Each structure stands twice: as C-alpha cells, then as structure tokens.
Amino acid sequence: MASPKITVIGLGYLGATHAAAMAELGFEVLGLDVVPEKMRKLEQGHAPMFEPGLEELLRSHVAGVEGSSGRLRFTDSWEEIGAFGDVHFVCVNTPQKHGEYGCDMSYVDSAVESLAPHLHGPALVVGKSTVPVGSAARLAARIAELAPAGAEAELAWNPEFLREGFAVQDTLHPDRIVVGVAGPRGEALLREVYATPVAEGTPFLVTDFPTAELVKTAANSFLATKISFINAMAEICEAADGDVVKLAEAIGHDDRIGRKFLRAGIGFGGGCLPKDLRAFMARAGELGASEALTFLREIDSINMRRRAQMVEMAREALGGALLGKRIAVLGATFKPDSDDVRDSPALNVAGQLHLQGAQVTVYDPKGMENARAVFPTLGYADSALDAVRGADVVLHLTEWAEFKELDPAALGDVASSRHILDGRNTLDPVPWRKAGWTFRALGRPTL
Numbered sequence: 001m002a003s004p005k006i007t008v009i010g011l012g013y014l015g016a017t018h019a020a021a022m023a024e025l026g027f028e029v030l031g032l033d034v035v036p037e038k039m040r041k042l043e044q045g046h047a048p049m050f051e052p053g054l055e056e057l058l059r060s061h062v063a064g065v066e067g068s069s070g071r072l073r074f075t076d077s078w079e080e081i082g083a084f085g086d087v088h089f090v091c092v093n094t095p096q097k098h099g100e101y102g103c104d105m106s107y108v109d110s111a112v113e114s115l116a117p118h119l120h121g122p123a124l125v126v127g128k129s130t131v132p133v134g135s136a137a138r139l140a141a142r143i144a145e146l147a148p149a150g151a152e153a154e155l156a157w158n159p160e161f162l163r164e165g166f167a168v169q170d171t172l173h174p175d176r177i178v179v180g181v182a183g184p185r186g187e188a189l190l191r192e193v194y195a196t197p198v199a200e201g202t203p204f205l206v207t208d209f210p211t212a213e214l215v216k217t218a219a220n221s222f223l224a225t226k227i228s229f230i231n232a233m234a235e236i237c238e239a240a241d242g243d244v245v246k247l248a249e250a251i252g253h254d255d256r257i258g259r260k261f262l263r264a265g266i267g268f269g270g271g272c273l274p275k276d277l278r279a280f281m282a283r284a285g286e287l288g289a290s291e292a293l294t295f296l297r298e299i300d301s302i303n304m305r306r307r308a309q310m311v312e313m314a315r316e317a318l319g320g321a322l323l324g325k326r327i328a329v330l331g332a333t334f335k336p337d338s339d340d341v342r343d344s345p346a347l348n349v350a351g352q353l354h355l356q357g358a359q360v361t362v363y364d365p366k367g368m369e370n371a372r373a374v375f376p377t378l379g380y381a382d383s384a385l386d387a388v389r390g391a392d393v394v395l396h397l398t399e400w401a402e403f404k405e406l407d408p409a410a411l412g413d414v415a416s417s418r419h420i421l422d423g424r425n426t427l428d429p430v431p432w433r434k435a436g437w438t439f440r441a442l443g444r445p446t447l
C-alpha cells in the first residue's frame, strides 16, 4: 500500500517544523498558510522563524532547492490540499481572546471550514493545535456536515508537545505520541504516519477526544506549576535571606521532585504556557468545574509578580529612581535558542522599565527583529557589549549560552556602573563580583 500523503495547514513554529519532519520521515507533504510571505520564504527553503536545525531540514526536502528530496511543496489552494492529502494536520494558532481568558478558536474553525468542503474521498483531519476540551467533538460534527465524503472524512486529535529551541529533535523523536481518535481507521493511519518514532520506542497512547485534548493542557499546567512553585520559594527566600538556587538543588535530589524546571527566575512566557493556562481555566468554568483549577490563577499571579519584582530590583539598584537611567537588557526572547518574543518576560520587563522613564537598550542573539516589531520604542544594540556601553545597570533576562561566556571585566570597562541583576539564575556570580560588579539575582541573598 502506498504511504499516506500528508498536508500541513498553518506553517508557524509548529506547522513548519511538522511539515519538514514529515518529509524527513519519507512522506510527500503539501503545506498551506494564509500568510503569503511565510509561504514564499518556505518555498525557497528558508525557515520563517529561527529554530535550530529547521532551515537545514527544510533545505533537504523543499522541492526546487538543489539537492533536496523534493518531497515538501506548498500551495495556497484549498482545493489542491483537499485533493492531495490522506492525512491533514491542522497546526494553526489558538491565541488568547482579546480581553478575556478563553481561547480564540477562530483560526482553527476557519481552517476546518476551508478544508472540509474539499474532502471528496477518505481523509483524516488531525488537529495538532492546543484547543479547549470539547473542540474536537464539535469540529468532527462540522466536518461531517461540510465534507462531501461524509463519514469517510474523519477527525483525530494529536496534541503537540514540542519545545521551541528543540522543535526539530522533539518532532522527529517525540517522548510520547498521544492520539485521540473516533475509531480504528484514525488510529491505523496515525500508526502508519508515526511508524518510525514508534519503532524507535516512542510510546503511542490512544485515547478518546477529550482525554487527548486534556493531556496537553494538563501537561502545560503541571510545568507552569513547577516553575511558579520554585518562584514562590524565591519570594520567600528574598524575604528570609535564603538562597533559592541552593534550595532547588537540595529538594531536586529527591527523585520524586526532580531537578528539572526548578530554576527560579522571571518566570514563564511564550506563545503557549500563559495562554494555555488561562484558556484551561476559562473552559473549566464553562464546564462547571472552575474550582478544580482556581490554583492556576495563583500560578499565573506568581509568574507575573516575578516580572514586577525584577523591575523593583532594577529600581533599587539605581537608587530608587528609573527616570533617565540607562539600562542594558540582555535577552528579549521568552527562552534561548528561539526568536519568539510572544509574551516574553524579558521584553515585558524591558517595556515596563522603558514606560517608567528609563532608557533601555536591548540585545538578543536572535530575537531583535521580532522584539523591534513589538516594542519599536526601546533601544536596540548589535552586541551585548554595545548594549552595556554607558549602562547604569545590566539585566540578564534570557539565558542564552553566549551570555554565560561574557567577560565581566570587558563589560565593566564600558558600563557606567557595575551593577548586574540575573533574572534567570544562570550566571556565575563569582567572576562578576571578582571584576568589581555588584551581582544580585532573584531569590538569592544580596551577598
């Protein structure tokens, strides 16, 4: 039997990676996005965002790129997508609604409405976007209404767990595959699609629709809780003059607790965790189960308080006033090895300082263009050294590897005063203090 042909709808962080990975696994893939510039970049084998290894993977497979397998192509025609695919992965964005906690499902709805009328034969539509529980059942009914193929057009839900910065690796070698299916045909097709990682030992879990949808939001809620837990401990350490870094190390030796995700700092951000927690709370409310998730409100508040605390630490370091002070901010993305600035704690802190009258200069290895688009009024420098030139205080807000390698003495020569605040607890205080800097970090004693 010929291997299933695959389409990928929505070519952002998730979809572009998924499309390239499917081609790498040997499938013929056709991608579609509603943003033409994104498609043009992809057609030339360029990644629309920075993600380690993605550009290389695209260039190995995008048709027309010299030496490529030619298995990955793009189109803006829904008709072509419908005619081509046996399996259609829906990877569009599901942002927070404006002014409320709930999830904006309009992009998913629109993708399904555009696709379904072009399903004339057997087809499996596979949702990968993170959606409120209950969406898959609603969308399955919509597909049944709109698809000329009738019951031969099925839906499955296959949540995605990739981490930006490791997206290619996570997509090709996932730690688990979860599929919510309506029947055996969906399961069989998805087993075929994921045969390679399953053969490598990746667990393949088959569930109903609601469980598959919930696995994703439950996983994100757990991770957010772990981060906010250690950040709450950082608040206590600040009040009691303890050291949260030592505390995390000590509790992490208990393997029921574990060391991962226990680094205190300015907290989580990005295009997923914050909006997913809020959408989960909103959905629980609709289901009459809001009490089960009221703790997530506290998780969210702890997280946002860390950003405010960073601003206060900067104010203190500057003697109580921000107005007219020069601040260097190292990092703009929500995490290293990504250019993603969506709900970035670093950029949020930089923005708050700027709005309170400081002159902020930001440097980030990959996120400058996106940061500038969101916050054009901040200053931007081409290197960490240039950002620090003339600064009254330096804030380390995204833990890029290159910031660990900075030379405190060289930066000290160009800074106006030697004050550094580590918002990520990844810099070693010893060389900084040796070079004459006052070094402070969230949740750590002043000296």
Ligand SMILES: NC(=O)c1ccc[n+]([C@@H]2O[C@H](COP(=O)([O-])OP(=O)(O)OC[C@H]3O[C@@H](n4cnc5c(N)ncnc54)[C@H](O)[C@@H]3O)[C@@H](O)[C@H]2O)c1
Pocket (backbone or CB within 6 Å): 009, 010, 011, 012, 013, 014, 015, 032, 033, 034, 035, 038, 091, 092, 093, 094, 107, 108, 110, 111, 128, 129, 130, 131, 160, 161, 162, 163, 164, 271, 272
């Ligand atoms: N980024 C991650 O790390 C990650 C990880 C796991 C899950 N997710 C989930 O995956 C989904 C996508 O996230 P993302 O980060 O890739 O978002 P993104 O904004 O980078 O990409 C979404 C893409 O979908 C396109 N799109 C919107 N409406 C469309 C339509 N009707 N038809 C075709 N294309 C359309 C957009 O133009 C955009 O390119 C979200 O639900 C997110 O929560 C993301």
